[in-house]
Amino acid sequence: MARKKVREYTGKRLLREAMKRIAGVELPINVAQVTQATNYSDLLAEHPWLNQVKLVVKPDMLFGQRGKNDLVGLNLTFSEAEAFIRARMNKEVLINGLSGPVTTFVVEPFxxxxDEYYLSIQSGRAQQQQRQQQRQQYTITLGAMLGCDISFSTAGGVEIEENWDKVKTVTLPTGTPASGDALAPLVAPLPLELRPKLEAFLRNCFEVFDDLDATLLEMNPFTLDPKTGGRRRGPGCARCQNSHLHHKAAPQPLM
Known part of the structure; x- marks a missing residue:
């Protein structure tokens, strides 16, 4: 079955809406998208929060190493974010031997x-296969079952590839819920007081992943909301700094 990749802007809006609908959790996600055609006055009118908090700006395109290529702006005012984007819009970048222009940016609160965490939920295939991760030159052999791999690390962020040995993975066969017992190996490295919050968030993300019929959900990094102690109208509330979502069918952007 074909897969459809969606931009971070769309993925976060899907995640926010589905998390509230399925788990009753309101993720504190505000996000705006900027292209060459964006009118910044109209953008500010549509998203007043852009002028009320410091901002993070980065390309909303499916390539990595953005921070290492001077493409991430942190702790910016709205005017600084606008200048940052204008200076990089349509700039040609070279990533892993591939080049192209930067045409779309995502803006969100800083x-x-x-602490920075990593999460990946990925559906497997029915037959045994080998998945190569060239960035780390290692191989994982998946069993002959249909299911999902849930991967989590307490060492997320721009150095995730260098810390890939700290990523823990569990495989859930199709139809198996993300129970506390199933997720226990993932949250074991966390302090005891944080385990229930992160376990609840991982479980909620898995339920969203399943409900949206997704094939890949990846967040790197995400963190607990420091203003709410990890909670906001529900357990395990987190802020997603960087996320990607792949669908089996193309989702419609939320209005």
Missing amino acids: VPHE
Whole structure:
């Protein structure tokens, strides 16, 4: 079955809406998208929060190493964010031997934090296969079952590839819920007081993943909301700094 990749802007809006509908959790996600055609006055009128908080700006395109290529702006005012984007719009970048222009940016609130986590949920195939991760030159052999791999790390962020040995993975066969027992190996490295919050968030993300019929959900990094102690109208509330979502069918952007 074909897969459809969606931009981070759309993925976060889908995640926010589905998390509220399925788990009753209101994720504190505000996000705006900027292209060459964007009118910044109209953007500010549509998203007043852009002028009320410090911002993060980065390309909303499916390539990595953005921070390492001077494509991420942190702790910016709205006017600084606009200048940052204008200076990089349509700029040619070279990533892993491939080049192209940067045409789309995503803007969201800057969240001061210390801990950065990594999460990936990916559907498997019915037959045994080998998945190569060239960035780390290692191989994972998947069993002959249909299911999902849930991967989590307490060492997320721009150095996730260098810390890939800290990523823990569990495989859930199709139809198996993300129970506390199933997720326990993933949250085991966390302090005891954080395990229930992160376990609840991972479980909610898995339920959203299943409901949206997604094939890949990846967040790197995400962090607990420091203003609410990890909670906002529900357990395990988190802020997603960077996320990607792949669908089996093309989702419609939320209005």
